[in-house]
Amino acid sequence: MMGYESHQGLEQAHLYASKEEMESLVLNDDAAAAVPPHPLSSSPPLAQIPTNHDSDTDPLRSSPSPLLHPQSQTQNPDPHSFILEPPSYADAVFRSFDASSEINGHDLSTSSPSPSSSSYSSSDFLKISVSDPQKEQDLATSLVPGGTSYFTYLIITRTNIPEFNGTEFSVRRRFRDVVTLSDRLSEAYRGFIIPIRPDKSVVESQVMQTQDFVEQRRAALEKYLRRLAKHPAIRRSEELRLFLESQGKLPLMKPTDVASRMLDGAVKLPKQLFGGEVVAGVVDVNEVAQPAKGGKDLLRLFKELKQSVTNDWGATKPALVEEDKEFMERKDKLQELEQQLSNVSQQAEELVKAQQDIGETVGQLGLALVKLTKFETEEAVYDSQRVRAADMKNVATAAVKASRLYRELNSQTVKHLDKLHEYLGVMLAVNNAFSDRSNALLTVQTLVSELSSLNSRIEKLEVASSKIFGGDRARIRKIEELRETVRATEDAKTCAIAEYKRIKENNRNELDRLDRERREDFLSMLKGFIVNQAGYAEKMASVWETVAEETSGYVKRTS
Amino acid sequence: MIPTLQRSGSGSTQSPRSPSSQEPFLSVSVIDPAKMGNGVQAYISYKVITKTNLPDYQGPEKIVIRRYSDFVWLRDRLFEKYKGIFIPPLPEKSTVEKFRFTAEFIEMRRQALDIFVNRIASHHILQQSEDLRIFLQADEQTMERARSQEIGIFKKKPADLMQIFKDVQSKVSDVVLGKEKPVEESTPEYEKLKRYIFELEDHLAEAQKHAYRLVKRHRELGQSLSEFGKAVKLLGTCEDNALGKVFSEVGDKAEIVSVKMQREAHHLLMNFEESLKDYVRAVQSIKATIAERANAFKQQCELAETIKFKEIDLNKLRLTRSEKLADAEREYDVLKADGEEATRRFEAIVQLMNEEIVRFQEQKTLDMGLAFHEFAKGQAHLANGIAEAWRSLLPKLEACASS
DSSP states (O other): OOGGGGGOOHHHHHHHHHHHHHHHHHHHHHHHHOOOSOTTOOSSSTTSOTTTOOGGGOHHHHOHHHHHOTHHHHSSOOTTOOOOOOOOHHHHHHHTTOTTOSOOTTTSOSSOSOSGGGGSOTTOOEEEEEEEEEEEEOTTTTTSTTOOEEEEEEEEEEEOOTTSSOSEEEEEEEHHHHHHHHHHHHHHTTTSOOOOOOOOOOSOHHHHTSHHHHHHHHHHHHHHHHHHHHSTTGGGOHHHHHHHHOOSSOOOOOHHHHIIIIITTGGGSOGGGGTTOTHHHHHOOSSTTHHHHHHHHHHHHHHHHHHHOOSTTGGGHHHHHTTHHHHHHHHHHHHHHHHHHHHHHHHHHHHHHHHHHHHHHHHHHHHHHHHHHHHHHHHOOSHHHHHHHHHHHHHHHHHHHHHHHHHHHHHHHHHHHHHHHHHHHHHHHHHHHHHHHHHHHHHHHHHHHHHHHHHHHHHHHHHHHHTSTTOOHHHHHHHHHHHHHHHHHHHHHHHHHHHHHHHHHHHHHHHHHHHHHHHHHHHHHHHHHHHHHHHHHHHHHHHHHHHHHHTTHHHHHHO | OOOOOOOOOSSOOOOSSOTTSSSOOEEEEEEEEEEESOGGGOEEEEEEEEEEOOTTSOOSEEEEEEEHHHHHHHHHHHHHHSTTSOOOOOOOOOOOGGGTTOHHHHHHHHHHHHHHHHHHHTSTTGGGOHHHHHHHHSOHHHHHHHHHHHTTTTOOOHHHHHHHHHHHHHHHHHHHHTOOOTTSOOOHHHHHHHHHHHHHHHHHHHHHHHHHHHHHHHHHHHHHHHHHHHHHHHHHTTSOHHHHHHHHHHHHHHHHHHHHHHHHHHHHIIIIIHHHHHHHHHHHHHHHHHHHHHHHHHHHHHHHHHHHHHHHHHHHHHHHTOTTHHHHHHHHHHHHHHHHHHHHHHHHHHHHHHHHHHHHHHHHHHHHHHHHHHHHHHHHHHHHHHHHHHHTTHHHHHHHHHO
16 A cells, blocks of 8 residues: 555554445445536646646546556556646545555656746656666675675656657666765755755665565655756756666766866865875776765865864955855745744644544444444334434445545645655755855865965065075975965865855755745645645535435424 | 424523413423532532423423432432333533533533423423422422432432343343343343344444544644644745745635634534434433333232232132131232232333334434434535635635736
């Protein structure tokens, strides 16, 4: 069982067991229940994100048979059904017959057809699906008893983007490859709001073998890759392309890319700055796994440098801080947003739980009334009992229907409000983008202060040297060396400043994009939520109105 | 057939006919709960208003003050006097101190007490009871005296009643299992009835339990909607003008919907859950009547046994021409009379019960029909309200989206 339903305990299972009971009792009534959306509703069918698709062309609605036999859809994600809308209202009603089809996380694009179509041209598409987990042996250890195994996933891509070599292709990748991809992207796209990859799991290897875990991971990977495909810059990146396309071992990052993006001026700095250490890592960029490490070590060193130089920031600092005010304001606002998002997300969880509870309880009431109906019918001696049993049956049927409606309402609510949770993830990515920026600034400031200290050393040496008649050869040589270092450091500083400016620009553009997309996403989330609530309420009203009508005779009698 | 005596609701609904008409009517209402006293001694008193044209009553209207234990007194007296009739049930004594004085509990109890008295007043036999008249008319002092007398003589201890229940229950299962005991009437129809009553109680209790939970769920959902709305509003403050406003409106709507849910929770409790509870109580009252019937049957059988032995003794005495014969014959006559009395009592119970069960089934169909109606109406009203509330937001959303 997919989705949140799989986390239910025995109670739910029990409800399903007796659901069969309910279904056999009320099946003929439900044929009537499968009505098209409320005739009075002016908006498109429930739960469908309305901005993109006209309800009439919804592929799921126009072909009823896949709805009534959803088995084919639910077992394995159809690799070619990339555009799968959230179910329409009528869809939801049909689905309630099939116990196994509730939410299929992998059927429905979670980076759903939401209106970020604004971020790329409408004819341009990159569709990814992740499926078919297979267990494979780690060749290095396969001969050793108890050798490690891992899972690979089939990643199928369909695209018309010209940079790719083909329009439909697939590769097998393992989780480790995804981590590599993610790390590369972090280095290559500093300042960008890059989707956060799925967590590495700190669980026992036993757990990692379970179907649940593998399925969770598969779904998470798919979500992640689809988010990457949505990002306007990343979807055209080499890294993603190689990941999706290259057969065999993952070959990520050409050396020159690493040098130009990550190590900018730093690679040209002489050994003294690093204490002669990491240069090897810096240069050794042919090893695909290395560059990330090298880059990070570099930053660490810069941080250490910062510690030793605290006094000489003075003059240059204002120039770098100036524009920051606007940035700081934006940053503060986003922090506030993150906090409120977290709060709403929590309340949303509570809401979902309350909806689930009420659905369960009204269902249990319905079942109790069904039992009572059966009892009265079997034991009936008087007609009044039979009449009562008939009334009770109507109420019981309505209660059971209401219970199903609550369940469907809830699964839709989960899907919509999940946006909140998604944006919490985005906020993490935003923080990363901000870190890139502050790291770049740190680099600049460190180089500036280093330059300052170098220059003052040169000054001191010159002063000392000038006191010696004829010059001090040792000192003069030293001064030359230092001047050499200064030139290199100047170059590095220039590069670092350029990098910093670039990252700031990336930040700004990305924040603008974030604001735009967030606005659209939130509006569509709210709309989906509201249409959902209203639609299901209307459906429930109609169910109860029927019963009220059927029992209206009693009011006249006893008044 | 139930004669056309007025059955009033929670207000004092007048008969459409004027009081001076020939039709006899008796209309009662229980209203105005008021807290009396302080601390542990505190209790709730109710106004009981009687409107009637019956000759024995002080008409046209009389108001008395009664408390819960007065109602209990009335119920107990009726139970004693009218064996065979299903005495209308009373709401339970509150076991949880905390809730004794909540507005909701008080209202539930008032409603139940009102229904209780009205059922008695509209029962063709019970309405003629002297105890009812005392209850409706006597001043508070007289009432109190009557109530305290009860404890000595008539009041059956709860333990006795429980034992009878247990006996009846075990006898039912014995008969079901085929272990017949001689002192138990066991006509197939009666067995069926007993089984029916006991099983019915179980089914009803379960339905009532879920109904009560449903009330709670409504409250919980209302609460979480309210919290959600507040959080959404706060989130709105982080967004720009138009979007922020939308969030704020969504938050407000959530609060409105939350209030609707709370209202329906109350409506559900008072109209549906209470009706189921009332049904359960009614069934329990029937069980008490069943116990009384078993008791009466036992007495009849025991007397019959005693009479048989006495006959044997008599014959012996006749043969021996003992001087004890005269006394024995007198005793025998007394016994015979007692035996006939016991048989009459038992048969009266049987007949009454037969009528009562028909009446009960019919009444319950009406009661539950109305309860179901209220339930469905309330749920439909809530759902429509919710749909309307949310739909009204959509234009604003559209406006924001297109701007």
